[in-house]
Amino acid sequence: MVGGPFYTVNLGRKDSLVSTQSSVEGHMPLANMTMDEIIKKFESKNFTVQELVALTGAHTLGFAHCKEFAYRLYRYSKTVPTDPAYNPKYAEALKKLCHNYEKNPAMSAFNDVMTPSKFDNLYYQNLEKGMGLLESDNALFQNPKTRPFVQLYAKNQTAFFHDFARAIEKLSLNGVKTGNQGEVRRKCDAFNSIHI
Structure with a gap:
């Protein structure tokens, strides 16, 4: 609907039986972290620097x-x-x-002031112009480990779409719940029943 790439969404993923803010803290990158800290967060989940930069391209929306x-x-x-x-x-x-x-x-x-409702590579072009909204956005262009990928995606939307699609598919498989670790919820915002 917003012009982005198609990618496979695997069916059957279970929802967690735990849903608390404290269980998320420390696992997600924050906007004021250094790029080296963010890279370590992604590496701890087996994501490369290039996959990190591709996934951050989701900031083209929102x-x-x-x-x-x-x-x-x-x-x-x-x-x-x-x-x-x-x-x-x-x-x-x-x-x-x-x-x-x-x-x-x-x-x-x-996040992307130029085309806020379109999934495209202008987010990366904006970073090169000093228009990264969050400190972590700006750090993508400033850090020598991530800058080459920002420059690649700023020039080549096809490469961004391809790499984003592969990385988001990989992300969807991260931490998959199996057996009794989770459930397929009947209502997205509520557990099916109380679990002890």
């Missing part, structure tokens, strides 16, 4: 709340209020958009 990146706009350091990695015009637009974020926590910005 948005982030201003509170997730406001420190880059207003309080980057004691001497520099705005992260110099931001394109200056982009930073000014974000400041206008997010000026009231503390009073209105729902305020947000698109």
Whole structure:
């Protein structure tokens, strides 16, 4: 529907019998982590640096709340209020958009300001122009391990689509529940029954 690649979705994956915020903490990369920390998170799940960069291309869609990146706009350091990695015009637009974020926590910005509702490779092109919304987005272009893949995908949407499709298929098989480790829920947002 949004122009992205087709890929196989395996059927029959079971949902976990545990659903808590604490069970997720420490397992997911955070926007303010260094790229080396994020690479280690992905490597611990058997993903390559290239797969990490391809999967992060999902940021071509969606948005982030201003509170997730406001420190880059207003309080980057004691001497520099705005992260110099931001394109200056982009930073000014974000400041206008997010000026009231503390009073209105729902305020947000698109991850890809150029084509926010289209799955394409402009996300990577934006990174080269200093228009990475999150610190982790910007780090993809700054880090010498990830930059070559950002540059590849910025130039070659076909390569991005191919690599994204393979990586998302691999991700869908990560940590699959078998036997009595999980269940196929009748309602997505509720367990079928109470488990002890």
